[in-house]
Amino acid sequence: MKSNGRPIVLGTVISWLLFAFIGFGMWGCPTYNVWQQEMSGRAEFAKAEQNRRILIEEAAANLEAEKLNAQAEIERAKGAAEAIKIENGSISEKYIQYLWVRQQRNLSDKTVIYIPTEANLPILEAGRGGSMSPPKYNPE
Template sequence: MRGLGSTIVLVVIGLAVVAGALWALPTYNVYRKQMAGRAAYEEAVQNRRIRVLEAQAALDAARLTAQAEVERARGTNEANRIMAESLGGPENYLRWAYIDMLRETADQQDRQIIYIPTEAGMPILEAGRRPAQ
């Protein structure tokens, strides 16, 4: 009898384990899918926050860049005004800027033609230019 009783106990335990597995596996699958859904939702929320922060950073950078450009323009305007006043007006400043440009480009090898303004304000264009021989 002893062998039959232990066999029945083992069969009952086996059936209990199988019944528990049949009940637990669907419940676990539902739980796992809920957790996967929550994880996907949290990831989407986090990605949205990151995109918002990146957009805010780009906006802030654009505003600061614009402010820097405005300040640079104000500084250039002030420097040009001071220079024009010290040279006797805008005409003399433009003449100085032209001469300075000629000085800066004097070392360039590819420069071949220079247009020099005359008293009438009209340049003499390629006067006396001879064809290459």
């Protein structure tokens, strides 16, 4: 019987390739995990740095807005002082009403406003709820 060495050589080559593949996997998997963790850490660091920059920019914008609001308030105070000066140093009731009405611009549509009537007594929620009639007395 004639012996052919090809199957033995092929089996040996396949076993060595399998051994090399398993060896490479045993070395490559932990190395890949370390690399993946490093990349993940870099990504988180970059994200944290970007968030910090955003917070700094927002704080700077808020500071600038507050400075501008303060300047506007100073100008309003100068205008009020000038108005009082024109009125001979006394604030009239009409001017106070004007300031109150101007302040109401900033309120939402759902604000309840009590308007004083005679003797400065407000009409408390008249007509609220759709019924104009007073509640009925039930002696139970």
